[in-house]
Amino acid sequence: MYEARRPRKVHAAVRPDEDPDSIDSVLLETARDMLEAGLMDRAGYEKITMRHLKSSHAIGEIEAISAEQIRAMRERARMSQGVFAQVLNISPGYVSQLERGLKQPEGATLKLLSMIQRKGIDALL
Numbered sequence: 001m002y003e004a005r006r007p008r009k010v011h012a013a014v015r016p017d018e019d020p021d022s023i024d025s026v027l028l029e030t031a032r033d034m035l036e037a038g039l040m041d042r043a044g045y046e047k048i049t050m051r052h053l054k055s056s057h058a059i060g061e062i063e064a065i066s067a068e069q070i071r072a073m074r075e076r077a078r079m080s081q082g083v084f085a086q087v088l089n090i091s092p093g094y095v096s097q098l099e100r101g102l103k104q105p106e107g108a109t110l111k112l113l114s115m116i117q118r119k120g121i122d123a124l125l
Contacts, residue, residue, distance in 0.1 A: 062114045067101035070113060074099070077121035087124055088112050 031048055034040035074084045074095070081099070085092040090109055097103040105113050115123050 062110055065105060065110065065113050065117065067099050069117065070095075070105070071099040073113065073116050073121070077116075079121070087121070 028048070031040060031045055035042065035045045074081065077084065079087070081095045082092045085095045088095070088109055094103065094109075098105055098109075112124065
């Protein structure tokens, strides 16, 4: 008649009342500690990818970059639009459109520009 209910299995590290978003930070912290203690090698640590983490934690929101900022980055790097385009793997025409504000950078281009903004052009060379 009635089937006995099985007790719900809960992983020891995750309580039902705990915010599941914090699991990512716990995973990264544990992996970092294991790396520092010598229990994990660098290759194993670097294999923790976005697939293992929720994308919202792995990649933060990237702020929009204005046309003026893009032009300033290129000029600071002392590059022509053509050379800058090669570094970003886009066309010189697209660089021109970005610098004039006709287009907004998206996807990989936005990510690369954000990296240049934070770390300088040498991060990509």
